[in-house]
Amino acid sequence: MGKRKGSGRATITDVAEHAGVGAITVSRMMRDPSKVSEKLRIRIEKSIKELQYIPDPKARALASGRADVIGVLIPSLSNIIFADTLRAIHDSTQNTPYQVLIGNTRYDAQEENHLLSLFLAQNPAALIVVGIDQSDNSINLLKEANIPVVQIYEIGPDPIDMSVGLSHIAASETMVEHLLNQGFCKIGYLAARLDPRMERRLEAYRTKLNSLEIFEPKRVVLTNKASSVNIGRKLMRQLIDCAPDTDAVICANDDIALGALFECLAQGISVPEQMGIIGFNDLEMMQAAYPSLTSIRTDRYKIGTLAVDKILQRLNGDETDQKQIDTGFELIQRDSTSRR
């Protein structure tokens, strides 16, 4: 008798003995049934069912040197934006052998680097990271890992491997242009704690307004606190106090936009007549708000789906021609900015 107690569950050896075949044949049959004759296939399948055999992924990973794991590093677990993409990633891996492992970087490059080391120690099949602002250290780890890597949400000039996202600069410019087209000209900006993508949008707004010589620093209201609807209200209140002639606000995201709307409602400021409001992400609530809120729609579910698609393609050996996918964005115009 062995001196080491196993898990108690059936192993591949049990199945092999039960079916009267070699263990390796069972292994083959599980990974690619076409490599085993029909006769044995049926016998093995029967044994698997009878013994309720479920392969042990960690033994598999140890033996093959590759875990059927896709690591995902996201900056926040309680941000619905990332949750939408996570859902897509889970959905897309649903009928594959791949398991999703989530790491929360808390918007911290060092934490990202640390998690990356931990994840790589598990030989993941692929990795998904958010944004294009990884530390040099992380970039090296990712490149040396020699596995498919997808950067999501933003596309930039020099992807580590593949990327799926959009240009936040272009999106920001579109927001400004839309407001100008609607006749707004004293355009403010509300933003809470900035992530790199928000920073890029804010910067693009500044650049754009500067180029038109209509940029006024007093209309930019920032805080270091995390985004929230309440913060949106506070920022709006502050803006109205400091620059009461402001006629529209670009909000760093939809939560802030909703807060801005509530503050206008509370102060009796009519939207869009006295104040235009535009958000970013187009959360579902933007359409339901009254007045409904204009926003930039970003297809976060699609980003996750495409990221996994790219990864699976590569893992299946298909070289991708397209290393960078621009998922674009769409300005959804609603009441909150419709003046004409």
Add this chain to the structure above:
Amino acid sequence: MGKRKGSGRATITDVAEHAGVGAITVSRMMRDPSKVSEKLRIRIEKSIKELQYIPDPKARALASGRADVIGVLIPSLSNIIFADTLRAIHDSTQNTPYQVLIGNTRYDAQEENHLLSLFLAQNPAALIVVGIDQSDNSINLLKEANIPVVQIYEIGPDPIDMSVGLSHIAASETMVEHLLNQGFCKIGYLAARLDPRMERRLEAYRTKLNSLEIFEPKRVVLTNKASSVNIGRKLMRQLIDCAPDTDAVICANDDIALGALFECLAQGISVPEQMGIIGFNDLEMMQAAYPSLTSIRTDRYKIGTLAVDKILQRLNGDETDQKQIDTGFELIQRDSTSRR
């Protein structure tokens, strides 16, 4: 030379050789430094640093028969409610060796059962599941697994092992009583696709109103679609059409409550004068809304924290006296129901 290529990274054997000790001593030192003399400890630590050694969790798990993994099965990835708890679980496991593995059951008992089998094949250290309505099959798997199991969000009469949550029946009764106390008496109910906890709350509302002989079926508006702010608007519209004399609504969650508020704003129905609105969960936006929205605060972060605490206690060998924790709830009264 070995015929099998390793990962390329340093292994425990490399560290052992480098430090001039046995591999098992390195293993010991990593898991419990106090079991190794200071002399060797320092030497091994130096070697670990120089070789940048990171232990391979899957090899560790295979050898020890137990993975440092806490499995979490949640019904939805894009529901902020679960995200809050997930964040707590991640935060609480941050400085432990445990990794969090998330499964998305999509509110489907069969999928839950399937994921459970897959998770158990990995010998997780513990499991967290949502609610108390697991299938018999799942309950058996969980009991046979012989590991700490925590059911979260709801507490019931017969926990599988441990549970951390609240009584949704009591919460619902509190909502009804609050509305009655505020002078509302024609109380409606708006709900989208029901999960078991929502069902329990709806049922408690029915029972309560029936016992007071003021229950009227026409005031209950339901749909099979998923909860959303837009659905909240639609349900409210429907309620106003079918039962225009309704003077307050209990909403299955905050999204629906926010939608109900917007519909009232759109129709010029004053809140709370003509219509009281109460939500459930107390999302951050409830406070920021105008008028602000009454809701039941549930401490979702704390639920996650306590669940992990209980698990870590048990994994450390401390038997818990308290197998069931009632995290309670708090009715946060705001403008939307404040009549007096």
Add this chain to the structure above:
DNA sequence: TGACAATATGGTAGCGCTACCATATTGTCA
């Protein structure tokens, strides 16, 4: 029909750890 290729199956060793046991070293007490 024989030579060879293609296909199907299996044995062995090894992935990187730790459980289990053995042994060497140190400390404690009469």
Add this chain to the structure above:
DNA sequence: TGACAATATGGTAGCGCTACCATATTGTCA
């Protein structure tokens, strides 16, 4: 100082798979 316990360290085998190679079986063609 000797006997024994406590402490520190190490060797070996095994966790449950699969890579790699070997061999048996079948098919194909001149």
